[in-house]
Amino acid sequence: MAVIDGVVAEVRKLIIEGSLLPGDRLPQESEFAERLGVSRNSLREAVRVLEQMRVLDVRHGSGTYVSSLEPAQLLEGISFAVEVMRDDTLREVIEVRELLEPVATRLAVTRTTPESLARIRAAFEHHSSQRSIEDLVHSDLEFHAEIVRATGNQTLISLLEGLSSKTVRLRVWGGIVSDNAVDLTIQHHQNILNAIEAGDAHGAECAAYVHVTAARRWLDAYLTDQEPQS
Structure with a gap:
């Protein structure tokens, strides 16, 4: 495994240094393995790792290429990681959203266009008309997504979309949809x-900030209710 990790590090170094650019085709396997001083099997395993990281794109019959290295591609694994987190670590996700989402909203105000503003309002109106948990979650995600998209910052968009997992929100909404949570969210x-x-x-x-802090309090209450009673 140490050899494979070393190969992964070498390929990443070539990309960081600019020796390999987005869209570049890697050298032939035998040539590249010799250049890196490793076996072809070790190189193949390293390529698989980098493909899973979305750094490389293996095109069968064509070769292996450096991916576009766009944030949306490189950061797409965040969503999967969040979805499989245990309940007791979801608080950390909400804490990160508390840090990022208010700042993203402020940035959106400075960069919004008439078109993006219209999309934000349409998403709000759609969300405020929903009542089922599934529809509430979907429209809630879309409202926040439209705000973040208005920033034009692809890294921020990818991070917050990854942290705003639909599965996680379903788990939370399932526990809080009673009382006035829906009306308060709309407000x-x-x-x-x-x-x-x-x-x-x-x-x-x-x-x-007020909104995401309320979400954290709801999550805290929900998770406390799920804890085994002594």
């Missing part, structure tokens, strides 16, 4: 939308 979204439409970056950031 939070309305506050965020009002601030965005008013061009109030600070107000939008604060409204987003």
Whole structure:
């Protein structure tokens, strides 16, 4: 395994240094293995690892290429990682969202266009008309996604989309959809939308912080209810 890790590190170094660029085809397997001083089997295993990391793209019958290295591609594994997390680690996901989502909302205000603003409002109106858990989760995700997309920051978009797992939200909403959680969420979204439409970056950031903090409190209550009683 140490040999494979070494090969992975060497290929990553070539990419970081610019010797291999996005879209470049890797040398023939025998040539590349000799250049790296490893067996062809070790190189194949390293390529598999890098393919899983979305760094390399293996095209059968054509060769192995450096991927586009776009954030959406490189960071897509975050969503899977979040979905398989245990309940007791979901609090950490919400804490990261508390750090990122309000800032992303503030940034969106400074970069929004009439088109992106229209999409945010449409997503809000769609969400506010839903009542089933499945529809609420889907439309809630879309509202927040449209806000983050307005930033135009692909890395931020990929990170927050990965952290905003539909499966995780279903687990949380399933525990809190009683009482006034739905109406309160819609009011939070309305506050965020009002601030965005008013061009109030600070107000939008604060409204987003209040919203995601409430989500964390709901999650805390939900997870506490799931804990075995002594």
